Amino acid sequence: MKVQIHGAGMAGSFLYMLLNQDFEVGITDTRKKPDCRCAWGIAYSEAKELYKEIGIDLEEYVLIRPEYAIANGLRLRNKNIVIFDRKRLLEDLWDQIEFRKIEAKIHIDATGFKRALLPKIKSDRVYPTIQTVEKHNIDDNIYIYARKTGYAWAFPLGDDRWHIGAGDLNETRALELIEMLRQEYGFKEKNGKICSCKAKIRLLPPSACKPFKVGDVFGIGEAIGCVSGAGEGNVPSLKSAKIFYECLINDKLEAYEYRILSEFSWIEEEHKFVEAVQNGKRLTALLKLPKIVSIESKRSVSQSIGDLIRFMKVLK
Numbered sequence: 001m002k003v004q005i006h007g008a009g010m011a012g013s014f015l016y017m018l019l020n021q022d023f024e025v026g027i028t029d030t031r032k033k034p035d036c037r038c039a040w041g042i043a044y045s046e047a048k049e050l051y052k053e054i055g056i057d058l059e060e061y062v063l064i065r066p067e068y069a070i071a072n073g074l075r076l077r078n079k080n081i082v083i084f085d086r087k088r089l090l091e092d093l094w095d096q097i098e099f100r101k102i103e104a105k106i107h108i109d110a111t112g113f114k115r116a117l118l119p120k121i122k123s124d125r126v127y128p129t130i131q132t133v134e135k136h137n138i139d140d141n142i143y144i145y146a147r148k149t150g151y152a153w154a155f156p157l158g159d160d161r162w163h164i165g166a167g168d169l170n171e172t173r174a175l176e177l178i179e180m181l182r183q184e185y186g187f188k189e190k191n192g193k194i195c196s197c198k199a200k201i202r203l204l205p206p207s208a209c210k211p212f213k214v215g216d217v218f219g220i221g222e223a224i225g226c227v228s229g230a231g232e233g234n235v236p237s238l239k240s241a242k243i244f245y246e247c248l249i250n251d252k253l254e255a256y257e258y259r260i261l262s263e264f265s266w267i268e269e270e271h272k273f274v275e276a277v278q279n280g281k282r283l284t285a286l287l288k289l290p291k292i293v294s295i296e297s298k299r300s301v302s303q304s305i306g307d308l309i310r311f312m313k314v315l316k
């Protein structure tokens with residue numbers, strides 16, 4: 001079986017390493033090298049297990065284990081998020097990858113929000129993001145300033161370096177959010193900006209990103225909506241690649257869509273919750289709270305229903 005992967009980001013490079021053990025596999029990317037854009041937060045326990053399968057020790061890439069995540073003033077103890085050097089990890093993977101095109105029977109759309117091979121999604125929801133690397137002498141926690149339509153973040157990278165950024169309905173609103181985050185937590189802009197860039201993120205659950213397969217093309221990662229309502233896409237992308245790999249080696253590709261939808265039912269729940277909050281459907285959001293608290297307490301930070309109710313109250 002020959003497989004051609006398009007896109008060597010989180011999902012594509014991971015799938016390449018899995019497949020390369022048993023298959024002839026080609027991979028291409030439009031970028032010349034991995035970029036340093038944000039997205040350096042990862043759910044540690046799951047990511048560690050997944051990367052182990054391709055011989056990577058995630059621990060070697062962990063920069064910081066923040067003690068708290070502070071969102072709109074609410075201080076929550078961090079359980080499972082680490083900040084990892086995503087750029088260096090991808091660079092190390094790219095060193096092991098032979099970039100080439102092959103005549104393949106199966107093509108993989110791992111092009112992230114671009115979804116370059118699969119058909120366009122009707123009513124797609126791709127948000128612009130803006131991010132910088134800056135120097136600040138502030139406690140190494142995760143800082144969030146959220147409103148209903150988006151949020152700004154500050155992630156510590158160690159040595160007083162920070163990823164600061166935001167995503168919202170448009171760039172102007174994202175910039176406003178960054179300004180609010182600066183005011184709330186004291187990330188003053190005059191402190192040396194090292195670099196800045198823009199990106200995009202798809203905020204739709206897998207069920208809204210069908211089809212996952214058209215002809216000989218299968219989608220993995222963000223191309224098929226493997227991103228949570230809170231924008232967590234690193235582990236879901238890896239996981240979707242693993243599911244594809246398992247379906248392929250077990251000759252069960254017909255089960256791929258079902259497996260993705262079952263695995264990411266938690267992502268579906270999170271998107272419904274976020275949508276309810278955004279649309280002011282307070283009762284629907286409240287009814288979903290126990291589920292969301294249970295999901296996120298395992299994946300990211302300790303929280304209670306009361307914490308989330310307080311958080312919802314201060315969201316504008």
Ligand SMILES: Cc1cc2nc3c(=O)[nH]c(=O)nc-3n(C[C@H](O)[C@H](O)[C@H](O)COP(=O)(O)OP(=O)(O)OC[C@H]3O[C@@H](n4cnc5c(N)ncnc54)[C@H](O)[C@@H]3O)c2cc1C
Nearest residue numbers: 007009010011029030039041111112116221222232233234
């Ligand atoms: C600013 C920002 C911050 C984020 N923060 C976090 C975070 O802290 N934690 C988290 O879990 N998630 C985060 N996410 C989400 C996460 O980064 C993505 O969901 C995840 O990277 C998706 O993985 P992927 O492999 O599907 O796509 P990507 O990692 O985006 O990779 C797609 C690859 O495809 C390539 N490509 C594009 N078009 C083509 C083409 N036509 N042919 C070949 N190659 C192509 C691109 O160059 C890229 O290398 C963030 C996203 C953004 C934008």
